[in-house]
Amino acid sequence: MGRxxxxxxxxxxxxxxVFDIDADATAATVTELCELGGQASGYPGDLTDREFVAGAARDITEQFEAPTxxxxxxxxxxxxxxxxxxxEDFSLVLDTHLRSTLxxxxxxxxxxxxxxxGKVVTTSSVAARGTVAGISYGAAKGGxxxxxxxxxxxxxxxxxxxxCVAPGVVATGMFLNTPRRVPGRAARLDPDEASGRTGRDRRLCELPDVAGIVVRDRADADRVRRLVGRSAQIGFY
Incomplete structure (x- = not known):
């Protein structure tokens, strides 16, 4: 979704x-963005580490300009x-989602x-409204x-x-490898279902849907400037 x-x-x-804890993924994203004609720099590291984030911010400002x-x-x-x-798991989830955002x-x-x-877009999830076996994740997103x-x-x-944007299940990454419903049902999401080709019951939102909400069209800029503290839900479970 980040890419x-x-x-x-x-x-x-x-x-x-570009920030990612995975150095290889960071490098791959930067390479792709540059091949698309863009300007990008990569910062592999832990976003719960204040010194790392502060150092990256200084580098971005020196390389480009102060981010807005x-x-x-x-x-x-x-x-x-x-x-x-x-x-340990509860702390990891809250730190990764909530502490890094702060x-x-x-x-x-x-x-x-x-x-x-300036514009800031944070990422929640419809899971903040409650989901089976999702207490840690939902608590972090609600926070x-x-x-x-x-x-x-x-x-x-x-x-x-x-x-804030609050996607439902997105057709990417970990969600395509997550059981359909509750623990005990081992079936995985298949590509046709992920791309919404199963008919009227489309349960997943796709990456362009999310990216389009996160990065509003420039023609929409005046309306977006009037949005403050909103949470936009995208898709559903």
Missing amino acids: AVCRRLVADGWAVG ALVTLAGAVRNAVLSKITD LCLQIFAPAMKKAGH IEALTRSAAIELAPFGVTVN
């Missing part, structure tokens, strides 16, 4: 800083029913405030939505909008 958003940003003329847009997409899944959740906002927002404009609303109130007077 799809990066492609859309490059297509719209943005220079992009931020999309937060870091995530991890450790699904388990209530009685099986471990302290750190990125703290580090990148000051430059946007100084510039008098992101609350964080988004409060940050939006704080940053709006400086011309910085903060909004």
